[in-house]
Amino acid sequence: MTEAEQLTHDRVWAALRHVIDPEIGLDIVTLGLVYGVGVTGGTAAIDFSLTTPGCPMEHAIRGGILQSVGRVTGVEEVHANLVWEPRWHPGMAEPGSL
Amino acid sequence: MHASLQAPPAAIPRPAAPVTSVSPDNAPSPRLPGVHFAAALAFFLAGALGLVLVADELATGSFFVPRIVAVVHLFVLGWIILSIFGALCQFLPVAVGQRLRWEPLAYAGCAAHVGGIVCFVSALVGGNRGLLYVGAALLSFSFVSFAINLAATLLRASERPLTWWTLAGTAIFLVITPAYGVALAMNLHGDAAIAERFATVAAHAHAGIIGIVFLVMVGVAHRLLPMFLLSHGASERPAWISLALLFAGALVLSAPWGGGPKLAVAFALIAMGAIAFLVQGFLFFKHRMRKAIDPGMRLAAAGLIGIAIALLIAPFALGRGVANLQLLVGYFVALLGAISLFVAGHYYKIVPFIVWYHRFGPLVGIQKVPKVAELYSEKLALLNGALLVAGWLGLVGSAFAGFAPGLRGAAVFFVAGALMEIAMITAIARRKPA
Numbered sequence: 001m002t003e004a005e006q007l008t009h010d011r012v013w014a015a016l017r018h019v020i021d022p023e024i025g026l027d028i029v030t031l032g033l034v035y036g037v038g039v040t041g042g043t044a045a046i047d048f049s050l051t052t053p054g055c056p057m058e059h060a061i062r063g064g065i066l067q068s069v070g071r072v073t074g075v076e077e078v079h080a081n082l083v084w085e086p087r088w089h090p091g092m093a094e095p096g097s098l
Numbered sequence: 099m100h101a102s103l104q105a106p107p108a109a110i111p112r113p114a115a116p117v118t119s120v121s122p123d124n125a126p127s128p129r130l131p132g133v134h135f136a137a138a139l140a141f142f143l144a145g146a147l148g149l150v151l152v153a154d155e156l157a158t159g160s161f162f163v164p165r166i167v168a169v170v171h172l173f174v175l176g177w178i179i180l181s182i183f184g185a186l187c188q189f190l191p192v193a194v195g196q197r198l199r200w201e202p203l204a205y206a207g208c209a210a211h212v213g214g215i216v217c218f219v220s221a222l223v224g225g226n227r228g229l230l231y232v233g234a235a236l237l238s239f240s241f242v243s244f245a246i247n248l249a250a251t252l253l254r255a256s257e258r259p260l261t262w263w264t265l266a267g268t269a270i271f272l273v274i275t276p277a278y279g280v281a282l283a284m285n286l287h288g289d290a291a292i293a294e295r296f297a298t299v300a301a302h303a304h305a306g307i308i309g310i311v312f313l314v315m316v317g318v319a320h321r322l323l324p325m326f327l328l329s330h331g332a333s334e335r336p337a338w339i340s341l342a343l344l345f346a347g348a349l350v351l352s353a354p355w356g357g358g359p360k361l362a363v364a365f366a367l368i369a370m371g372a373i374a375f376l377v378q379g380f381l382f383f384k385h386r387m388r389k390a391i392d393p394g395m396r397l398a399a400a401g402l403i404g405i406a407i408a409l410l411i412a413p414f415a416l417g418r419g420v421a422n423l424q425l426l427v428g429y430f431v432a433l434l435g436a437i438s439l440f441v442a443g444h445y446y447k448i449v450p451f452i453v454w455y456h457r458f459g460p461l462v463g464i465q466k467v468p469k470v471a472e473l474y475s476e477k478l479a480l481l482n483g484a485l486l487v488a489g490w491l492g493l494v495g496s497a498f499a500g501f502a503p504g505l506r507g508a509a510v511f512f513v514a515g516a517l518m519e520i521a522m523i524t525a526i527a528r529r530k531p532a
Contacts, residue, residue: 025469060459068463090387
């Protein structure tokens, strides 16, 4: 990872703090719903999950990721990948946040 | 692997692909559930006002009085069933990954349903048999068209989880229940013995309540309660047991033969199924990670407790039948009131979600957006719930005691609760980003 990519990588993580799960009221990083962030050139790829399969907030959260990360300096393209492995559980949230 | 901001993971190279659209193809239109909910809330208020008007008759245990039958149908058909239809329009894409198959048919069904209730209730109060048949025909169209729409939607689903099976069962009883109802409407003025009429009414009422209302409650609760409560690790076996027993019980009950033994078997199955459902609800609450329970879920929990109380009364009330009409009236007030509380609680979950999803969801990541729960005042919502629960408790107690002033006073509380629910939900529906 180049220095520029590392900088963008950190900015993407910070941007994801602005995406909240509106039902719980916490951002998706605090909840542990972001499984990984990759930056290659101007492309950011985010692996994220949901608290439960079929969560009706999927599209709102995905949209939030696309919009928030899409505004990060150095990001030209965003891929938000919904993954189910490993299955999210409350222990993944930051301690004391729930 | 879980990663946090403090320890960001390594980069994950991805193949190039266009940015995904924010709006999903199957996002439901808010208008369709909206018109159902608006009509349902109006009928909720009408039913509550009706309780004030029939308080004297309820106190004397008048089970077959047309005015009471009219009020019962305002609650069941107007408030509960329309709420369920509206909620399913919104819920189906979440539950089975498919939006309602034919939305224009749902609009037509909603219009027929509203017109049908107005005709049906007016005919009962005014004694107009022709209008009664018109109402029954419109309501039958509404039920059957929704059943067809629901079945067509389910057939397009690729997976068949528990919720799918509960809704499939519901589709069947959406056809059976009005058939029973039409038969009753045509024999309303017949000379059937009161005991025979009671058996038919009890079968019709419970086939509808169990086959439609309870099955939907089992399916919806199975999907939504873990989400709302952030419940993890609860066994889901009770829900499957509940589905099987409730469906079997309602089916046995709907059979046009069998007499007393049939009723005994059916009610035993239904009672066990209801207990399994309550156990499932308890497990979801017990395994919740969010300890604070919001006003909507509190009201829904009150409804579940009320259903448990009604379940305890059921063997005595239905066993005695017309031999103790006061007990019978008290049982139906307890049951329908408890379901009403459960439904009223879910309005505080569903309507804010719809409003947030369509108006605030597109702004996530762009500007600060409120939480779903911040779209209304928690204190006022709790007061709303308290009014409804107080009204329900007063109604049930006074109905059993045959105390007319108590019934009327409790009905006024219930009216106040219904009015407040309408005001709160309307205010939520009007919320827009600043």
